Amino acid sequence: MDFNTTLSHSMASYPDLLDFAAQQYPELSRLEKLWWAHYEYWDNNILATGIITFLAHEIIYFSRCLPWIIADALPSIFMKYKIQDQKPPPSVAEQWACTKYILLIHFVIELPLIVLFHPMMEFCGLSFSTPFPDWRPLTAQIITFFLVEDAYHYWLHRAMHWGPLYRSVHRIHHQYAAPFGLTAEYASPWETLFLGFGTIGPPLVLGLLGYDVHLATVLAWVALRQFQAIDAHSGYDFPWSLRRIVPFWGGADWHDDHHRYFWGNYSSSFKHWDVLMGTVAGPEAREKRRAERAKAQN
Numbered sequence: 001m002d003f004n005t006t007l008s009h010s011m012a013s014y015p016d017l018l019d020f021a022a023q024q025y026p027e028l029s030r031l032e033k034l035w036w037a038h039y040e041y042w043d044n045n046i047l048a049t050g051i052i053t054f055l056a057h058e059i060i061y062f063s064r065c066l067p068w069i070i071a072d073a074l075p076s077i078f079m080k081y082k083i084q085d086q087k088p089p090p091s092v093a094e095q096w097a098c099t100k101y102i103l104l105i106h107f108v109i110e111l112p113l114i115v116l117f118h119p120m121m122e123f124c125g126l127s128f129s130t131p132f133p134d135w136r137p138l139t140a141q142i143i144t145f146f147l148v149e150d151a152y153h154y155w156l157h158r159a160m161h162w163g164p165l166y167r168s169v170h171r172i173h174h175q176y177a178a179p180f181g182l183t184a185e186y187a188s189p190w191e192t193l194f195l196g197f198g199t200i201g202p203p204l205v206l207g208l209l210g211y212d213v214h215l216a217t218v219l220a221w222v223a224l225r226q227f228q229a230i231d232a233h234s235g236y237d238f239p240w241s242l243r244r245i246v247p248f249w250g251g252a253d254w255h256d257d258h259h260r261y262f263w264g265n266y267s268s269s270f271k272h273w274d275v276l277m278g279t280v281a282g283p284e285a286r287e288k289r290r291a292e293r294a295k296a297q298n
């Protein structure tokens with residue numbers, strides 16, 4: 001159902017609205033009732049979408065980083081799972097410096113874009129009313145977003161390793177040769193904008209193409225994409241890591257090699273683009289490139 005149509009908002013507190021939703025819309029799930037009450041409470045769709053989106057981004061980012069911060073603080077337990085184990089874990093000062101920069105990017109770059117998201121979303125035909133979409137189109141759309149983002153990320157990230165673009169844009173992200181969870185979004189504002197479009201663009205384009213895309217699907221997709229990016233930068237590889245179950249999944253082992261060798265493994269989630277284009281990073285690729293450079297100089 002649509003929002004902002006049923007109540008006089010001068011009296012409505014959040015619990016009142018939840019009670020109202022429970023009486024009027026018993027068919028809705030608990031989460032859908034909360035969603036409905038949230039939009040009614042704020043009585044301003046731009047603000048309501050902005051608050052949900054920004055809070056979800058912050059809570060998911062820092063809560064997903066927390067296990068990796070704990071792992072870095074307990075090297076006696078977790079060092080054996082560290083990929084670059086010849087280097088000490090990041091210090092508290094390094095983690096704090098990274099956190100401050102991430103917060104700056106989130107508030108100065110991402111927050112204004114998040115405020116603009118609701119008008120963009122409506123322009124592209126996305127919906128945000130209750131009930132939420134069925135899990136089947138939601139899953140199919142999220143798989144599509146993963147594949148499209150991965151291809152977009154591969155080519156743009158590869159382009160960012162071209163000298164002038166690397167020096168002016170991408171170098172900040174490579175400040176840490178041994179990444180840790182918090183470094184997932186440690187990047188220049190331009191990189192945040194351009195690579196971030198790979199995450200936020202596909203749902204908008206799918207909406208423009210006439211498909212029924214819901215904001216809840218977008219939020220679920222962005223949460224999973226944050227999980228992927230943070231885990232890929234964690235610096236830890238466990239016997240139960242996803243890449244050991246899904247062979248074409250990149251994971252931390254894959255992206256760690258990108259930071260270690262400054263070349264190859266340009267994709268975000270999967271391995272197929274790097275395998276197809278001959279850009280798999282590692283010691284063999286490094287030796288091959290050295291031999292090619294030596295041959296070219298002779």
Ligand SMILES: [Zn+2]
Nearest residue numbers: 157170174258
């Ligand atoms: Zn890179």
Ligand SMILES: [Zn+2]
Nearest residue numbers: 173233255259
């Ligand atoms: Zn990275």
